Amino acid sequence: MSNFPEKKIFEEADNWIKNNKKVSLATVVQTWGSSPLGIGSRMIVSEDGDFLGSVSGGCVEAKVVEECISLMKNKKICKKIDFNVSNENAWEIGLACGGDISIYIEEIKL
Amino acid sequence: MKLEIIRETLKNKSLKKEFAVITNLINGESEIFFPGCDLSEMFSKYSERIEKTFNLNKNGIIENSEIFVQTYKNPIKVIIVGAVDISIYLIDYAKNLNFEIIIIDPRGYFASKERFPDTKIINKWPIEAFNEIETNSKTALVTLTHDPKIDDPALQYALKNKFFYIGALGSKKTHEKRCSRLIEAGFKEIELEKINGPIGIKLGGKSPSEIALSIISQLVSEKYKNKI
Structure with missing residues (x-):
């Protein structure tokens, strides 16, 4: 049996929601230059900060988790976040590969 | 994206169907695209370009739009x-x-x-x-x-x-x-x-x-x- 890349993530999102957790989905929607993971890479984040999957191979996950939690807390629908090396904030997070990525976060709605 | 779309994606994959999930990045609304089938009004004017992205087995934002396409082809x-x-x-x-x-x-x-x-x-x-x-x-x-x-x-x-x-x-x-x-x-x-x-x-x-x-x-x- 072969698994498509998001299978585990989607099944787990369903489980977390069944357990009455709020869950957000983060997706790489655009990349420029040498980005660590391709367009369509995904991760889920629960309101408690649990996460599964990956959007960059470790460079920006912490920031994405933070953004997802704040999105759910503030009852926002979605947000696009751009990470690039010229951005001071991104340097802090450490997108060391020199690529730019856009990550779209949204709460999974019932 | 609604949970329903995620469940449909899992179901369609287990049935070995080929499709794409399209998302309007402005409002977070998603829909499942099957080649040759009609889309709702929000997405229909992009249907040709969505189909092209799907046929190339690619993911990405349709040029000059806020429509994101995630393609699911069989392994x-x-x-x-x-x-x-x-x-x-x-x-x-x-x-x-x-x-x-x-x-x-x-x-x-x-x-x-x-x-x-x-x-x-x-x-x-x-x-x-x-x-x-x-x-x-x-x-x-x-x-x-x-x-x-x-x-x-x-x-x-x-x-x-x-x-x-x-x-x-x-x-x-x-x-x-x-x-x-x-x-x-x-x-x-x-x-x-x-x-x-x-x-x-x-x-x-x-x-x-x-x-x-x-x-x-x-x-x-x-x-x-x-x-x-």
Whole structure:
């Protein structure tokens, strides 16, 4: 049996929601230059900060988790976040590969 | 995105359907796209470009829009002839690489459910087995029995049906003999260049798991070379 890349993530999102957790989905929607993971890479984040999957191979996950939690807390629908090396904030997070990525976060709605 | 779309995606994947999930990045609304089917008003004016992205097996934002397309195509089919030890490791590696494995082996004591619990096994000779499998230029063949009675008919089928990858286990000498047999059977030398023999990229390993790793690496590399 072969698994498509998001299978585990989607099944787990369903489980977390069944357990009455709020869950957000983060997706790489655009990349420029040498980005660590391709367009369509995904991760889920629960309101408690649990996460599964990956959007960059470790460079920006912490920031994405933070953004997802704040999105759910503030009852926002979605947000696009751009990470690039010229951005001071991104340097802090450490997108060391020199690529730019856009990550779209949204709460999974019932 | 609604949970319903996520559940539909899981369901469509388990039914082996090919589709795309499209999302309006402005409002987070998503919909499932099936080729040839109509989309709702929000997405319908992009349907041609959505279909193009889907056909190219790509993910991405449609140019000059806020529409994101995530394409779900079926995994590449890899047919393994020979339910040997290497096959067990190949199945293990393939699990996380989006390959669908089918095993053919007429020898029942090799191709048992106990040895291959979650894998599709066809307990028949290759010629009969291929009648049960849909194949195309996106299919790969790996022959591992190095018994000409079993491997050769499968290789002939894959060559005729233009599989994107063909690999045959065996030393250089074994491969030379194999090629002479195939030439006798009417194949041209240039056609036989399609066969990777000895199979796999050079890692230097000899154990079944290391050989399986070298084969799966070659498959991944050929997948990207052939833009599949």
